[in-house]
Amino acid sequence: MAFVPFGVPSWSTLKPGDVVVSNFNAKSNLQGTGTTIVKLVATSNPVTFFQGQNLGLTTALAVLRSGFVLVGNVPTTDGKNVVPPGSLLVINPQGGLVKQLVDPKLLDGPWDLTVIDGGQFVRVFVSDVLNGKVARIDLAIGEDGVQMLPSSTIIASGYLHRTDPQALVVGPTGLAYDPSHDVLYVASTGDNAVFAIYGAAGASRDGGVGRMIYQDNKHLHGPLALALAPNGHLVTANGDAVNPDPNHPSEIVEFTVDGQFVAQLQVDSTAGSAFGLAFGLDSKRHQQFTAVDDNTNTATVWTLRSDSQ
Numbered sequence: 019m020a021f022v023p024f025g026v027p028s029w030s031t032l033k034p035g036d037v038v039v040s041n042f043n044a045k046s047n048l049q050g051t052g053t054t055i056v057k058l059v060a061t062s063n064p065v066t067f068f069q070g071q072n073l074g075l076t077t078a079l080a081v082l083r084s085g086f087v088l089v090g091n092v093p094t095t096d097g098k099n100v101v102p103p104g105s106l107l108v109i110n111p112q113g114g115l116v117k118q119l120v121d122p123k124l125l126d127g128p129w130d131l132t133v134i135d136g137g138q139f140v141r142v143f144v145s146d147v148l149n150g151k152v153a154r155i156d157l158a159i160g161e162d163g164v165q166m167l168p169s170s171t172i173i174a175s176g177y178l179h180r181t182d183p184q185a186l187v188v189g190p191t192g193l194a195y196d197p198s199h200d201v202l203y204v205a206s207t208g209d210n211a212v213f214a215i216y217g218a219a220g221a222s223r224d225g226g227v228g229r230m231i232y233q234d235n236k237h238l239h240g241p242l243a244l245a246l247a248p249n250g251h252l253v254t255a256n257g258d259a260v261n262p263d264p265n266h267p268s269e270i271v272e273f274t275v276d277g278q279f280v281a282q283l284q285v286d287s288t289a290g291s292a293f294g295l296a297f298g299l300d301s302k303r304h305q306q307f308t309a310v311d312d313n314t315n316t317a318t319v320w321t322l323r324s325d326s327q
């Protein structure tokens with residue numbers, strides 16, 4: 019899930035404050051066979067923004083200020099076996115595919131991402147589920163489109179990764195970047211923990227897994243999506259493929275960057291229902307939070323209260 023940022027071109031199909039969702043499953047409900055990105059509409063059914071063919075879209079999704087959309091692609095033919103290495107798709111503001119970024123080393127199963135959007139220069143942090151690494155993909159955006167720069171590199175590695183009969187693949191997933199401290203946070207599903215990579219924006223070498231900041235077997239059950247909340251806390255969605263708790267399935271967990279549990283919210287009583295989530299601004303610049311329920315195939319968008327209310 020991703021919010022459309024302010025600054026996108028006025029002629030873009032997507033408008034500031036819109037929420038888009040990449041579909042991980044197709045109508046067949048086979049995992050890793052989704053081929054569409056949809057825009058949520060408050061009073062109607064979702065509207066298709068992008069339709070591809072023979073893809074396996076992941077939770078790696080971002081809308082850039084330039085209007086381009088980035089989405090991860092890890093295809094599978096049968097919902098059980100992936101076809102490596104995958105790619106990072108670049109989609110134009112009208113929903114047309116303009117480029118596939120392919121690199122077996124840097125984009126080996128792009129599972130999730132987060133960006134530092136500088137307009138003409140974008141740093142994209144990508145979690146590679148097939149090799150247990152995190153890459154920083156440096157992109158130049160200009161009249162010639164989107165180009166990957168030679169400075170792109172692996173900045174973290176060593177996260178547990180494996181295929182899984184229920185979750186398709188388990189490995190590093192959610193990423194959240196704190197620009198005020200230049201820290202990238204990594205939700206490693208298989209390790210059932212969250213790590214911090216310091217100096218991520220300018221890193222030129224592989225720093226391993228980084229520093230573990232949160233490991234909590236009581237509240238963490240295979241963390242997937244990860245986001246930095248407006249209050250500075252981290253929020254993750256439990257996928258229940260690791261360390262499941264039948265009494266607390268499908269929960270969204272909030273904790274501090276120092277590793278202190280804050281709160282949890284159940285998305286659904288069925289395990290495996292918590293999946294994508296995101297924070298952003300609506301068209302009137304109100305803070306919002308959105309999350310999906312994978313069991314009911316629905317998404318909810320909440321408007322957050324300000325401290326003064």
